[in-house]
Amino acid sequence: MNFFEIASSHLKDLTENEHKLFEFVVSNMEEINGKSIRDVASMAYVSTATFIRFVRKIGFSGYSEFATVIKFTLINRNENPDKNIFYTENNSYRESYLKNIEETIRVLKEKQLNLIASDLRKKPDIYFFAKDTTKHLVEYLDFIYSMAGFRVFFPRDENYRKIAEKQINSNSIVFIMSYNGENKEFIQLISELIKKDKAPLIVSITGADNNTIQNLSNINFYLFTDELKVNGVDISSRISVAIIMELILYQYIYNK
Structure with missing residues (x-):
């Protein structure tokens, strides 16, 4: 369960402001972990309604699923400090290689x-x-x-x-x-x-x-x-x- 794997296919559909929210989440993942939607929305300087719309637009059913995936993404990162967020086993390295290229291009503004x-x-x-x-x-x-x-x-x-x-x-x-x-x-x-x-x-x-x-x-x-x-x-x-x-x-x- 990985935040980036869920969100990646939706990034191309984000507005400029939604891209800023995505960057906020990526840059502050540790800080928002465990916080309520009100706290996170306040940190991002948006309303809770705006943030929940963003969460759903990047592939989550709601804030609860979003928060859970953030938690497990951080746990996986801490348990595997030498592996980055798109690490996969050797038998799927080609798919991972292509995904990395696609994501690099997709998040370009x-x-x-x-x-x-x-x-x-x-x-x-x-x-x-x-x-x-x-x-x-x-x-x-x-x-x-x-x-x-x-x-x-x-x-x-x-x-x-x-x-x-x-x-x-x-x-x-x-x-x-x-x-x-x-x-x-x-x-x-x-x-x-x-x-x-x-x-x-x-x-x-x-x-x-x-x-x-x-x-x-x-x-x-x-x-x-x-x-x-x-x-x-x-x-x-x-x-x-x-x-x-x-x-x-x-x-x-x-x-x-």
Whole structure:
């Protein structure tokens, strides 16, 4: 019994305000667990009637079922800390892989894509910040954004990232890619950038759990993936990151 498995097929039908409620639930799952509908609606700054309509629209019969599923989703997450919300057994990995891609695309907001595409029309400098396995994917992103005519910076180690930080200004878009959203170096980087008089647009791509990088960014995109390690090395799929970044670029090209 998993909140995301129940809600996922209904996300495409949500209004903008309902998407905000969905993000609220995802970001505050621990806090709303065990609370009454009045308390949760108050936390979300909506009426109880609005929240119950939302609950039913994402696939639940009522608030009682919604609250029960939230509880079991959290229990499962705590019992399986190395497994993400869409983890499945090996014999269905292909279905899970496809589901992760579908969910990553489904929760994308056209308004956010258009906002970034609008900024891209100003031909800003593009900065990519990523570590570990994601760095290898960003080499591809560096290529396609460069071929689209952008000046791209991809500092690959901490010393170069510190130098790049000094060059970033309001004519920059900074993409931060961190699955758990709690990388200390990147949190410090964003904290310094938002202090600038000429702060850049900061776009993050993180997992769907509430996290610090998400909360510090101007725009955040959720990605879904199953965590996988081989010989102690994380080889979890980064295809969802590529999809998000490709769709941002394609939106820019489409809007030109």
